[in-house]
Amino acid sequence: MSQLTRRRALGASATALAGLALTGFARTVEPSGPPAAGHGNREAHSPDSSGHTRPQPQPFDESFKGRRIQGAPSHHGGHHGVGYSVRIDGDELHVMQNADGTWISVVNHYETFATPRAVARAAVIELQGSQLEPLL
Secondary structure (H helix, E strand, O other): OOOOOHHHHHHHHHHHHHHHHHHHHHHHOOOOOOOOOOOOOOOEEEEOOOOOEEEEOOOEEEEEOOEEEEEEEEOOOHHHOOEEEEEEOOEEEOEEEOOOOOEEEOOOOOOOEOOHHHHHHHHHHHHOOOOOOOOO
């Protein structure tokens, strides 16, 4: 009878995690198309550089964990034209939209988020009360 070894347990765990990750990835890359009528999707869509339409995030201004977070479209989007500006207590949080439509910031550079609002909230949590430092 075969004994369960540490190597086999780690291999099985890695296989299971890879399967879960691929399942989650498959759910996020479903074919995109126009939203079905009546589903309440109020986000504007605009074509990106490849001609695909991508939802434009809505502006926000709220208090989160005692910090004021704001986000709105801006015209300093670099080579893509229109960008998106996120601020925490009036200081700019540099954010970037990835090719797959997810968002990252300088605070959470290796973690992706669905919206700029989610990026701002995650940055507030990560900062733990610290102030943003300006990028040169």
